[in-house]
């Protein structure tokens with residue numbers, strides 16, 4: 688089982704610098720879809736980078752699948768807001784590069800087949816394989832990044848505001864796509880999804896953590912069982928969900944208000 692265990696994690700970018708994250712604790716079961724909500728600058732990306740193994744903890748421990756996180760690993764796929772595609776490679780080559788690292792023993796033809804299957808799974812034409820990122824729209828680039836992340840099939844997927852740069856319609860389509868890819872797989876991937884959009888978090892997540900700032904720590908958390916999760920049609924109707932939505936917005940705003948008033952330490 689790929690339990691993710693974040694225990695008393697604190698982090699500063701340099702020794703002696705101010706803590707960006709303080710005493711973060713999260714126990715996340717395999718297959719959960721976790722959203723991490725919070726205002727800009729509260730440390731969401733930093734937490735994701737720690738989960739990815741791209742930064743070293745100042746104190747505490749992160750274990751994934753029973754092993755401490757140390758360095759990047761193909762066990763964890765990452766999708767960033769800026770797509771993370773190499774601009775000089777075609778969309779297909781970008782996906783192939785990741786697949787080759789993940790499946791070093793398979794031949795190129797087989798990997799090309801997987802890449803084309805993944806493009807299809809994210810709703811892209813096979814012709815996209817030959818296109819450079821600059822020839823694709825933002826939504827298409829993010830579909831390629833999602834195809835790559837699901838193609839290497841990691842048990843844990845880290846997504847950092849993946850739809851932050853997209854228009855509302857494209858964003859909604861890609862939210863549905865990720866939810867569909869995630870829910871039809873068994874065992875499910877554990878997803879850590881960073882966003883500052885409360886409605887996005889409510890639509891996608893089985894767990895939500897709100898981070899407060901200076902230093903970042905968990906100020907609110909909740910679970911959303913699958914049968915309570917809103918759909919795009921019901922998201923503004925269910926009174927209980929609306930109450931939860933208000934609570935989430937309020938906890939983020941209270942944190943902001945406290946900082947504006949200068950009550951929280953810097």
Ligand SMILES: Nc1ncnc2c1ncn2[C@@H]1O[C@H](COP(=O)(O)OP(=O)(O)O)[C@@H](O)[C@H]1O
Pocket residue numbers: 700707725726727728729730731732733734
């Ligand atoms: N490489 C870095 N070196 C030093 N400070 C950083 C670095 N990256 C981010 N920070 C600081 O850490 C804090 C949290 O940043 P970040 O994790 O990017 O927040 P978020 O993703 O929630 O907007 C910010 O104050 C930011 O300025």
Ligand SMILES: [Mg+2]
Pocket residue numbers: 731732733847848
């Ligand atoms: Mg960020």
